Amino acid sequence: MLYLIGLGLGDAKDITVKGLEVIKQCSRVYLEAYTSILTVGKEALEEFYGKDLILADRETVEQEADTILKDAHLCDVAFLVVGDPFGATTHSDLILRAVKLGIPYRVIHNASILNAVGCCGLQLYNFGETVSIVFWTDTWKPESFFDKITKNRRNGMHTLCLLDIKVKEQSVENLIRGKKVYEPPRYMSVNQAAEQLLAIIRNRRLQGEEPEVTENTVCVGLARVGGADQKIASGTLWEMTSVALGDPLHSLIITGTLHPLEVDMLKLFAVDKSVFEHN
Amino acid sequence: MLYLIGLGLGDAKDITVKGLEVIKQCSRVYLEAYTSILTVGKEALEEFYGKDLILADRETVEQEADTILKDAHLCDVAFLVVGDPFGATTHSDLILRAVKLGIPYRVIHNASILNAVGCCGLQLYNFGETVSIVFWTDTWKPESFFDKITKNRRNGMHTLCLLDIKVKEQSVENLIRGKKVYEPPRYMSVNQAAEQLLAIIRNRRLQGEEPEVTENTVCVGLARVGGADQKIASGTLWEMTSVALGDPLHSLIITGTLHPLEVDMLKLFAVDKSVFEHN
Numbered sequence: 001m002l003y004l005i006g007l008g009l010g011d012a013k014d015i016t017v018k019g020l021e022v023i024k025q026c027s028r029v030y031l032e033a034y035t036s037i038l039t040v041g042k043e044a045l046e047e048f049y050g051k052d053l054i055l056a057d058r059e060t061v062e063q064e065a066d067t068i069l070k071d072a073h074l075c076d077v078a079f080l081v082v083g084d085p086f087g088a089t090t091h092s093d094l095i096l097r098a099v100k101l102g103i104p105y106r107v108i109h110n111a112s113i114l115n116a117v118g119c120c121g122l123q124l125y126n127f128g129e130t131v132s133i134v135f136w137t138d139t140w141k142p143e144s145f146f147d148k149i150t151k152n153r154r155n156g157m158h159t160l161c162l163l164d165i166k167v168k169e170q171s172v173e174n175l176i177r178g179k180k181v182y183e184p185p186r187y188m189s190v191n192q193a194a195e196q197l198l199a200i201i202r203n204r205r206l207q208g209e210e211p212e213v214t215e216n217t218v219c220v221g222l223a224r225v226g227g228a229d230q231k232i233a234s235g236t237l238w239e240m241t242s243v244a245l246g247d248p249l250h251s252l253i254i255t256g257t258l259h260p261l262e263v264d265m266l267k268l269f270a271v272d273k274s275v276f277e278h279n
Numbered sequence: 280m281l282y283l284i285g286l287g288l289g290d291a292k293d294i295t296v297k298g299l300e301v302i303k304q305c306s307r308v309y310l311e312a313y314t315s316i317l318t319v320g321k322e323a324l325e326e327f328y329g330k331d332l333i334l335a336d337r338e339t340v341e342q343e344a345d346t347i348l349k350d351a352h353l354c355d356v357a358f359l360v361v362g363d364p365f366g367a368t369t370h371s372d373l374i375l376r377a378v379k380l381g382i383p384y385r386v387i388h389n390a391s392i393l394n395a396v397g398c399c400g401l402q403l404y405n406f407g408e409t410v411s412i413v414f415w416t417d418t419w420k421p422e423s424f425f426d427k428i429t430k431n432r433r434n435g436m437h438t439l440c441l442l443d444i445k446v447k448e449q450s451v452e453n454l455i456r457g458k459k460v461y462e463p464p465r466y467m468s469v470n471q472a473a474e475q476l477l478a479i480i481r482n483r484r485l486q487g488e489e490p491e492v493t494e495n496t497v498c499v500g501l502a503r504v505g506g507a508d509q510k511i512a513s514g515t516l517w518e519m520t521s522v523a524l525g526d527p528l529h530s531l532i533i534t535g536t537l538h539p540l541e542v543d544m545l546k547l548f549a550v551d552k553s554v555f556e557h558n
Contacts, residue, residue, distance in 0.1 A: 010297070016292065018292035093540070096547075111391075116388045126408065
């Protein structure tokens with residue numbers, strides 16, 4: 001049996017009782033290590049589970065799926081994913097391959113950022129399409145996520161922005177030379193995401209547009225959601241460029257139409273309460 | 280401290296290790312009993328937790344919040360919610376009241392139907408606004424959710440439809456007489472939801488419209504997501520009127536634009552694979 005097990009968002013103890021029982025019975029346990037991170041490392045998980053974990057980076061999962069699935073019709077194999085197995089990414093490829101090989105699979109769900117963001121008080125019902133904000137480079141500055149945020153906002157919907165994670169990335173130079181040397185991991189902060197959004201707003205104005213989302217749009221910055229030291233800050237997009245949220249992972253919400261109860265909740269996390277006075 | 284703890288979606292063991300530890304240390308433990316159900320009852324939870332649970336129906340939470348919060352600045356009180364505390368509903372009222380009383384609170388997240396539906400292979404990214412489909416009565420047949428589904432679909436987005444739950448409802452007769460006699464609980468099935476949607480489609484055609492969602496739109500019916508006997512069925516809306524999914528809870532997804540990998544996953548659950556041949 002192949003088990004896809006969500007680990008939740010905080011630390012080792014955010015796994016479900018069922019998930020922990022399954023891990024203990026598995027012959028091999030893989031830890032997916034490229035779409036998200038917990039507030040604790042692999043060693044802390046290994047100690048808590050009493051099992052060695054095999055790190056599965058993007059290459060392993062894409063190129064060595066057959067290794068992961070080896071003998072899984074005879075023994076139990078677990079594939080651990082931070083959050084929910086179907087949260088920020090999906091593992092359809094692995095499941096489809098398992099089914100093709102006649103290997104049964106089972107999913108053990110957990111919280112993912114997509115539902116845990118409800119902790120800021122915004123109704124999950126009222127979220128539109130989720131977007132990803134990627135790190136800009138000198139030559140690549142995509143703006144397509146801004147149009148999706150605009151569309152959601154025009155429909156009154158909030159937008160959850162998942163912020164870029166660069167793990168095990170190679171520099172162009174090392175890639176060309178075929179050197180498997182990796183850059184240190186980078187996690188986009190709410191400050192960086194807000195700066196990129198403000199740059200897009202400036203661009204749009206230069207093109208004669210008046211964007212739907214501006215520096216005064218109410219946003220929510222979240223860090224380490226589900227962790228013991230989680231932080232939430234609500235305020236304008238402008239305020240999000242300087243708010244101090246600490247270590248990764250960060251997420252950013254651009255609000256749509258706010259309901260009174262949502263405003264009351266956001267006030268609990270306000271950088272500056274006066275922003276919410278007229279709401 | 281007030282703890283809001285998600286129980287996940289399946290049975291007693293879907294609670295997180297952290298959530299279980301907290302419950303064991305709490306002086307009072309409430310179980311929210313009106314927005315969702317697990318596949319096991321209160322007694323099974325009590326046995327697994329080793330704690331008595333106090334059922335909190337809608338009346339208790341709305342009218343007796345102060346009872347729930349009593350002495351929570353001196354002792355630990357847990358409020359258990361099926362799924363995630365911010366999943367299908369929100370408990371902002373309880374949190375705001377706690378904050379006002381100077382009672383600290385903490386949330387222990389878990390899977391909710393809003394992220395666990397990813398198990399059917401549809402990308403959670405591509406879901407628009409979530410809707411609720413309510414039981415029609417002889418005199419009240421709202422159609423507003425249909426317009427939201429239509430809007431999502433025009434934007435290429437899938438729609439998760441949460442299906443009505445009637446727990447501790449009074450008949451109009453008993454309500455008028457002030458008799459606290461409650462009707463047996465009712466849970467809307469995928470079949471019932473599909474029938475109501477088809478009735479709306481017929482109405483719209485009678486009014487000369489050609490609806491965006493038709494009897495041939497690809498849908499996904501899900502039952503007991505996260506439970507050991509979970510069922511998923513994909514097919515046309517018409518097929519959803521007769522598919523046998525068994526006991527509650529059910530959910531229904533109306534798809535938007537399908538990506539090839541999503542189609543591959545939906546085929547695993549097809550009522551009739553030929554529906555997906557042209558996709």
